[in-house]
Amino acid sequence: MKMLVKAPAKINLSLDVLSKRSDGFHEVKMVMTMVDLADRIELELVDDGMIHILSHDRFVPGDHRNLAYKAADLLRKRYNVTQGVAITIQKQIPVAAGLAGGSSDAAATLRGLNTLWDLRIPIDELAEVGAEIGSDVSFCIYGGTALATGRGEVIQELPAPPKCWVILAKPSIGVSTADVYHSFKVDKDNHPNTEGMVKAIKEQDYKGMCENLGNALESVTLKMHPEVAHIKEQMERFGADAVLMSGSGPTVFGLVEYESKVQRVYNGLRGFCDQVFAVRILGDRNPLA
Numbered sequence: 001m002k003m004l005v006k007a008p009a010k011i012n013l014s015l016d017v018l019s020k021r022s023d024g025f026h027e028v029k030m031v032m033t034m035v036d037l038a039d040r041i042e043l044e045l046v047d048d049g050m051i052h053i054l055s056h057d058r059f060v061p062g063d064h065r066n067l068a069y070k071a072a073d074l075l076r077k078r079y080n081v082t083q084g085v086a087i088t089i090q091k092q093i094p095v096a097a098g099l100a101g102g103s104s105d106a107a108a109t110l111r112g113l114n115t116l117w118d119l120r121i122p123i124d125e126l127a128e129v130g131a132e133i134g135s136d137v138s139f140c141i142y143g144g145t146a147l148a149t150g151r152g153e154v155i156q157e158l159p160a161p162p163k164c165w166v167i168l169a170k171p172s173i174g175v176s177t178a179d180v181y182h183s184f185k186v187d188k189d190n191h192p193n194t195e196g197m198v199k200a201i202k203e204q205d206y207k208g209m210c211e212n213l214g215n216a217l218e219s220v221t222l223k224m225h226p227e228v229a230h231i232k233e234q235m236e237r238f239g240a241d242a243v244l245m246s247g248s249g250p251t252v253f254g255l256v257e258y259e260s261k262v263q264r265v266y267n268g269l270r271g272f273c274d275q276v277f278a279v280r281i282l283g284d285r286n287p288l289a
């Protein structure tokens with residue numbers, strides 16, 4: 001038996017870091033939303049009782065280090081499943097980009113195997129299982145748009161943001177999330193207005209959403225990789241309405257309200273980055289959520 005599951009990328013419209021916790025993680029307050037750039041995960045039941053990972057992307061681990069492998073392994077152990085699965089990952093989302101590609105692959109694997117192995121795990125429990133794999137996996141289980149707190153795993157649903165285009169530009173460097181958090185120092189002057197972002201989304205206020213874009217991790221990554229600042233400048237120069245780095249980076253995204261402007265920003269960025277995408281925000285939660 002086979003199943004295809006989509007694993008969309010996320011962007012952080014607001015990312016505040018409140019404090020460092022005693023467990024090594026940071027307390028965050030973020031607004032996250034899914035966009036329609038997605039990996040495709042094919043799950044096929046196999047009789048050898050093993051988990052197989054197949055991917056043509058050279059940056060994606062083909063073994064137990066893959067987050068999709070971890071997802072299948074955790075489900076098997078937690079719910080006493082003996083059946084094996086072959087997981088084929090067709091990557092579209094750039095790797096180590098601040099777009100949660102690996103987390104979304106893990107979440108799609110959990111959702112898909114929940115059906116394929118007929119486990120009937122309620123969605124909130126599936127999100128708790130996901131949190132054991134990574135802080136962003138819970139959000140990816142639900143999809144849509146959410147306010148995420150705790151270390152990122154406490155999810156409150158938000159309505160879909162006002163309609164717009166998102167231009168994603170990924171410079172040819174990968175960024176380690178752990179390195180960025182490690183270099184981050186909590187500073188009273190570095191707190192984006194996450195409440196302002198929530199309000200703008202609830203009121204469907206596109207201008208308010210643009211004004212409240214903010215990411216406390218941006219200054220750390222910009223210091224490590226000045227090319228990210230350069231891409232931000234180019235995105236602004238070519239006419240994006242508002243520009244921000246996603247997550248720990250290095251992907252930069254620009255919001256564009258009118259379709260007539262999308263091609264100009266997209267083409268402008270193609271001159272600076274190999275990986276540029278013009279996508280829409282995915283308003284709704286995943287079908288199972």
Ligand SMILES: C[C@@](CO)(OP(=O)(O)O)[C@H](O)COP(=O)(O)OP(=O)(O)OC[C@H]1O[C@@H](n2ccc(N)nc2=O)[C@H](O)[C@@H]1O
Pocket residue numbers: 012015024025026027028030097098099100103133134135136137150151152177178181182246247248249
């Ligand atoms: C920064 C964000 C924003 O959405 O995304 P990415 O840039 O990774 O996409 C997330 O907070 C990343 O979540 P995720 O990538 O799942 O992180 P995890 O695997 O749980 O953690 C990787 C490492 O990052 C650090 N970490 C992560 C989350 C958190 N709230 N505080 C932390 O300090 C820890 O050092 C941890 O060992």
Ligand SMILES: Nc1ncnc2c1ncn2[C@@H]1O[C@H](COP(=O)(O)OP(=O)(O)O)[C@@H](O)[C@H]1O
Pocket residue numbers: 059060061065066067068089094095096097098099100101102103105106175177247248249
């Ligand atoms: N299915 C997967 N897809 C992408 N990367 C994965 C996957 N599984 C494990 N990884 C590892 O996770 C790291 C972070 O990747 P990714 O989730 O794409 O980035 P980010 O945490 O910046 O959103 C990569 O360096 C990669 O080695």
